[in-house]
Amino acid sequence: xxxxxxxxxxxxxxxxxxxxxxxxxxxxxxxxxxxxxxxxxxxxxxxxxxxxxxxxxxxxxxxxxxxxxxxxxxxxxxxxxxxxxxxxxxxxxxxxxxxxxxxxxxxxxxxx
Amino acid sequence: xxxxxxxxxxxxxxxxxxxxxxxxxxxxxxxxxxxxxxxxxxxxxxxxxxxxxxxxxxxxxxxxxxxxxxxxxxxxxxxxxxxxxxxxxxxxxxxxxxxxxxxxxxxxxxxxxx
Numbered sequence: 001x002x003x004x005x006x007x008x009x010x011x012x013x014x015x016x017x018x019x020x021x022x023x024x025x026x027x028x029x030x031x032x033x034x035x036x037x038x039x040x041x042x043x044x045x046x047x048x049x050x051x052x053x054x055x056x057x058x059x060x061x062x063x064x065x066x067x068x069x070x071x072x073x074x075x076x077x078x079x080x081x082x083x084x085x086x087x088x089x090x091x092x093x094x095x096x097x098x099x100x101x102x103x104x105x106x107x108x109x110x111x112x
Numbered sequence: 113x114x115x116x117x118x119x120x121x122x123x124x125x126x127x128x129x130x131x132x133x134x135x136x137x138x139x140x141x142x143x144x145x146x147x148x149x150x151x152x153x154x155x156x157x158x159x160x161x162x163x164x165x166x167x168x169x170x171x172x173x174x175x176x177x178x179x180x181x182x183x184x185x186x187x188x189x190x191x192x193x194x195x196x197x198x199x200x201x202x203x204x205x206x207x208x209x210x211x212x213x214x215x216x217x218x219x220x221x222x223x224x225x226x
Contacts, residue, residue, distance in 0.1 A: 043216040091156070101146075106154075
């Protein structure tokens with residue numbers, strides 16, 4: 001069964017460094033999303049992406065964040081200058097044929 | 113500020129019992145409602161979705177929606193230890209999951225005791 005994959009599973013970085021989180025959505029899906037979950041807190045929406053552009057973004061998704069789909073398969077989230085409070089699980093999701101969001105396994109980001 | 117509220121638990125039920133999980137939401141215009149299960153350290157996994165008032169059953173799971181009361185619930189019949197997880201309620205102001213975004217509650221931790 002097709003799955004959303006995410007790499008790396010765990011990323012450790014120094015504060016102020018740039019990180020790129022990668023996702024490979026299920027191949028025929030068209031809508032993609034990034035969410036984050038700080039440890040012990042709720043899952044929070046960051047951004048949705050359709051037809052190679054952002055369709056919606058939250059207040060969290062400020063100028064430090066960007067997304068792109070550099071080729072036909074990868075969907076990336078870039079954080080330009082990481083802060084301690086960016087430490088979280090980052091989940092990529094894509095929209096299924098039943099109009100529901102299917103989540104990838106996540107990337108744990110640790111900012112030191 | 114759109115909010116989704118859940119009792120954080122833990123909710124403890126014996127194996128074979130019915131577990132009842134509840135969720136309220138603040139935006140009266142919300143249109144679609146989802147229940148996800150999240151095991152510790154894992155990603156959310158969709159269990160059920162419901163768009164219309166009333167009950168929707170899928171195997172051991174029943175979702176119930178009351179838009180007038182802004183209330184959605186999940187019943188798990190014949191609870192198994194493998195059902196032990198955190199159950200996340202998510203709401204979208206749009207129909208389905210494509211437009212807009214999912215607003216999640218903090219989740220209710222369920223523990224099913226053998």
